[in-house]
Amino acid sequence: GNSVTQMEGPVTLSEEAFxxxxxxxxxxxxxSLFWYVQxxxxxxxxxxxxxxxxxxxxxKGFEATxxxxxxxxxxxxxxxxxxxxxxxxxxxxxxGSEKLVFGKGTKLTVNP
Amino acid sequence: xxxxxxxSRYLVKRTGxxxxxxxxxxxxxxxxxxxxxxxxxxxxxxxFSYDVKMKEKGDIPEGYSVSREKKERFSLILESAxxxxxxxxxxxxxxxxxxxxxxxxxxxxxTVT
Numbered sequence: 001g002n003s004v005t006q007m008e009g010p011v012t013l014s015e016e017a018f019x020x021x022x023x024x025x026x027x028x029x030x031x032s033l034f035w036y037v038q039x040x041x042x043x044x045x046x047x048x049x050x051x052x053x054x055x056x057x058x059x060k061g062f063e064a065t066x067x068x069x070x071x072x073x074x075x076x077x078x079x080x081x082x083x084x085x086x087x088x089x090x091x092x093x094x095x096g097s098e099k100l101v102f103g104k105g106t107k108l109t110v111n112p
Numbered sequence: 113x114x115x116x117x118x119x120s121r122y123l124v125k126r127t128g129x130x131x132x133x134x135x136x137x138x139x140x141x142x143x144x145x146x147x148x149x150x151x152x153x154x155x156x157x158x159x160f161s162y163d164v165k166m167k168e169k170g171d172i173p174e175g176y177s178v179s180r181e182k183k184e185r186f187s188l189i190l191e192s193a194x195x196x197x198x199x200x201x202x203x204x205x206x207x208x209x210x211x212x213x214x215x216x217x218x219x220x221x222x223t224v225t
Contacts, residue, residue, distance in 0.1 A: 031210065032210045032211050034213055034214075036214075036216075041218075042218050042219070043116075043202055043204075043216035043217050043218045043219050044155075044202070044204075044214070044216040045216070046213040046214070046215075049211075049213060051210075051211045089154070089155070091214075093210045093211075093212075094210055097210075098143045098160065098162055098206070098208065099145075099157060099160060099170070100214055102154055102155045103154065104152070104153070104154035105154050105155075
């Protein structure tokens with residue numbers, strides 16, 4: 001079945017450091033891929049998405065590129081801020097199913 | 113903006129009580145979902161609904177039921193609450209199609225004592 005694997009956290013960085021959170025997936029066909037962010041005490045919010053191979057999703061300085069050859073959708077940001085501290089979830093959706101499949105989440109803490 | 117509203121942010125209930133968690137969305141989405149979120153386990157799907165009065169079991173439906181009498185409202189019911197149902201519960205909705213994202217509510221933190 002479909003699955004998403006993301007790097008285990010927690011990840012702790014200093015402000016202005018470079019961020020990568022790895023995400024790989026298993027799916028048949030061509031799923032859509034998403035990154036969600038959950039700030040403390042809140043629900044999940046869509047951060048970015050990509051719907052086909054080589055698409056790059058971007059938002060708030062975050063980027064992720066849909067790589068079909070490596071079945072990956074790694075999240076990157078060039079310079080993190082304290083306000084980026086949150087839990088990040090990678091997810092996929094596939095035609096024929098209304099359900100999204102989520103990774104377990106990666107907690108990011110950014111220190112000043 | 114899509115708004116998904118969960119009726120309570122925090123709930124404390126006793127073992128054996130019947131518990132209702134309510135969720136309302138304002139974007140006419142066909143699909144609605146209930147997840148629970150626990151440390152180290154990520155999000156686990158309890159139930160989802162793809163239309164009024166339609167429901168399907170998710171990955172962990174045991175001990176839960178749902179109701180969808182109107183398109184905008186999706187209720188999660190714990191028939192007899194137990195301490196292992198202490199968790200964060202997240203409601204979400206989306207329209208159909210694989211490209212459409214999920215929109216989440218802010219969650220209900222349920223404690224069963």
